[in-house]
Amino acid sequence: EDQVTQSPEALRLQEGESSSLNCSYTVSGLRGLFWYRQDPGKGPEFLFTLYSAGEEKEKERLKATLTKKESFLHITAPKPEDSATYLCAVRGGGGADGLTFGKGTHLIIQP
Amino acid sequence: NAGVTQTPKFRILKIGQSMTLQCTQDMNHNYMYWYRQDPGMGLKLIYYSVGAGITDKGEVPNGYNVSRSTTEDFPLRLELAAPSQTSVYFCASSYSSYGVYEQYFGPGTRLTVT
Numbered sequence: 581e582d583q584v585t586q587s588p589e590a591l592r593l594q595e596g597e598s599s600s601l602n603c604s605y606t607v608s609g610l611r612g613l614f615w616y617r618q619d620p621g622k623g624p625e626f627l628f629t630l631y632s633a634g635e636e637k638e639k640e641r642l643k644a645t646l647t648k649k650e651s652f653l654h655i656t657a658p659k660p661e662d663s664a665t666y667l668c669a670v671r672g673g674g675g676a677d678g679l680t681f682g683k684g685t686h687l688i689i690q691p
Numbered sequence: 692n693a694g695v696t697q698t699p700k701f702r703i704l705k706i707g708q709s710m711t712l713q714c715t716q717d718m719n720h721n722y723m724y725w726y727r728q729d730p731g732m733g734l735k736l737i738y739y740s741v742g743a744g745i746t747d748k749g750e751v752p753n754g755y756n757v758s759r760s761t762t763e764d765f766p767l768r769l770e771l772a773a774p775s776q777t778s779v780y781f782c783a784s785s786y787s788s789y790g791v792y793e794q795y796f797g798p799g800t801r802l803t804v805t
Contacts, residue, residue: 584733622799
């Protein structure tokens, strides 16, 4: 059974204070790891897909990295508008044709 | 493109009532999914479809039914609603799961069963 664990559950940062969110996973044959952003009352918004260890992707202040056991979402010099819940999900090689999600990290950026 | 749309946005049901949650996508995606999200929990897959006429169970299918008669629509049916089905329901679509494409989500339906 695929499993995703995200840490911390919640994180409060000052504007401009860089940090990283962790996503640890166990999966039979990783076919893809996904990061989503979710604002209150909205559906998840796609950010990144990572396919293999060593891969990195960037978008504005966000950078996602992947190893064989975990992924990190690095946030550089965050702004208040980066406040959201960040979800990590994996697509394994077997089972139902959907994603297995972690519980998310609730990020608050204070001005 | 509107992307993935869901109706209604909110609904309150009494125990034992039935309803259909609607989902439509205009991206010509073959794959569609239904997830539920409970407070403090990750999204859980209810049902999915790989194309018109083909559906399959996910992790938590009990109490739900789906159909897929067109590429665009993937309704979720709740029969005999129970308090345990109080949740936020998200529909998603993707171009192809075989190629591991990202899933795009709708805005959700918040359902309360009392």
